Amino acid sequence: MHDVWILGGTGRSARAIAAELLGRGIRPVLVGRDAGRLEAAGDGLPTLVAGSVAETADAIRRDRPAVVVNTIGPFTETAAPLLRACLPASHYLDLANDLAAVSATLGQDQAFATAGRTAVTGAGFGVTATESVVVKLCEGRPTASRVRVDMVPSLATEEGVLGDALAGTIVEGLPGVAGGGRYQSRRYRGGRLAPARLAADPIRLTLPDGSVVTTAGMPLGELMAAQRASGAADVLSASSEAPAAPVVRAVLPAAAALLNLGPVRSFARRRLAAVRSTARPKPREHSWGHAVVEWPDGSRREGWLRVGEAQAWTGAVPAEVVRRLLDGEGRPGAYTPAALFGSALAEACGGEYQLSEYQLS
Incomplete structure (x- = not known):
């Protein structure tokens, strides 16, 4: 077959x-x-x-x-x-x-x-775009010491409800992932998954097309992909989809902790699944994967991957x-x-x- x-x-x-x-x-x-x-x-x-x-x-x-x-x-x-x-x-x-x-x-x-x-x-988009940049930067190089990856999608939105599948992915957190609590973020420190604050380490990135976005730490699949691709002991994954407002970043860990309560989690999942979006065009012409890789000898490489709509x-x-x-x-x-x-x-x-x-x- x-x-x-x-x-x-x-x-x-x-x-x-x-x-x-x-x-x-x-x-x-x-x-x-x-x-x-x-x-x-x-x-x-x-x-x-x-x-x-x-x-x-x-x-x-x-x-x-x-x-x-x-x-x-x-x-x-x-x-x-x-x-x-x-x-x-x-x-x-x-x-x-x-x-x-x-x-x-x-x-x-x-x-x-x-x-x-x-x-x-x-x-x-997320894992493949950022991992590909890390692989490209690390080709023919020794094991890296530090990596940061940032995913910056440009996504057209269709009209409709969010749905239970995506709501479940967002709300269900990090079950079974080592290195911290269920509703904490993660990063690699000393080669091991370690707890981190949600939406921490924000930076303003100027994209190669001249536009500016803010990215902040999120416990995404590209974190593990980047660590495996580089061998680096210190790795952070970030996204432009993470909350950018300082007030939101400040209260996010406490709000996320409430999801440890089963009834709160079920309620949040139902409400989020019912959220209806309106059709919107993509905000930028391109989506970007970004990585900065550092090596023990002090060398540093930065890379971008430009693709179309995410x-x-x-x-x-x-x-x-x-x-x-x-x-x-x-x-x-x-x-x-x-x-x-x-x-x-x-x-x-x-x-x-x-x-x-x-x-x-």
């Missing part, structure tokens, strides 16, 4: 991935809960109805597709049963950007290596990874995208690097 299944087939990410796969001559199967919505989203593509993650897992075991693309969040809830279902026959790929889910999937490295299959996590790139990256897996270019085990295919993967998806190098003063 050479089928490629896209789970959550009616969603925005799934539609973008399907379009990119078709452009590569690959005709995917859209998998979801609602037959009517699948038919409308698929526009002639084959579909498969599965009413739950458990039913989807059963179908994967039964039909053994070549590649399973998981777009169903929260990935902390969906990835584990789907990863198990993929073995021993199917490759697995997801769009996770939360530290817990990325960490858990990378923890399946031995199981996938033993089965001769590949699992790829973080195949969306959601469109989140269609291109999974599609290119799927194509390469189908062509036998993967390796057994569990990886983030640039760890598997190097910095050239981003360029194959339309990204452009801008690099600089200088000594620390």
Whole structure:
């Protein structure tokens, strides 16, 4: 079988991935809960109805597709049963950007290596863009000492409700992640995950196009990807999507701590899922991945990766990874995208690097 299944087939990410796969001559199967919505989203593509993650897992075991693309969040809830279902026959790929889910999937490295299959996590904008810059900066270099990565997406917003999948990803926090409390941030210190304040270490970045954004620390999947790519003992991940106002940053840790209370967490998840957004164009022409890498000898390199609209790139990256897996270019085990295919993967998806190098003063 050479089928490629896209789970959550009616969603925005799934539609973008399907379009990119078709452009590569690959005709995917859209998998979801609602037959009517699948038919409308698929526009002639084959579909498969599965009413739950458990039913989807059963179908994967039964039909053994070549590649399973998981777009169903929260990935902390969906990835584990789907990863198990993929073995021993199917490759697995997801769009996770939360530290817990990325960490858990990378923890399946031995199981996938033993089965001769590949699992790829973080195949969306955030992890892939920032990790790719770190890989590019570190090529041919010794182990780094310090890294900061910043993701700066430019995202067009569709009208509609946020939905439970994304709300769950935001609210469920960091279950099972070492190094701190469930609703604390994380960074690497001394080579280990350590607690940090949410939205800490803000900086104002002047992008290569001249626009200015503020980024602040967030415990995202790119934190682990950057550490693994560089070997650095001190790593921080940050995002322009983090709260920028000083007052909000000040109260955020206390507000987040309330989510440790089950009833508060459930209420917050329901309310957030019901939030309705209006359609808005992307705020900037480009999205950017950014990294600064320092080495023990005092050398320092800075790099940017310029891509287009973040959601469109989140269609291109999974599609290119799927194509390469189908062509036998993967390796057994569990990886983030640039760890598997190097910095050239981003360029194959339309990204452009801008690099600089200088000594620390």
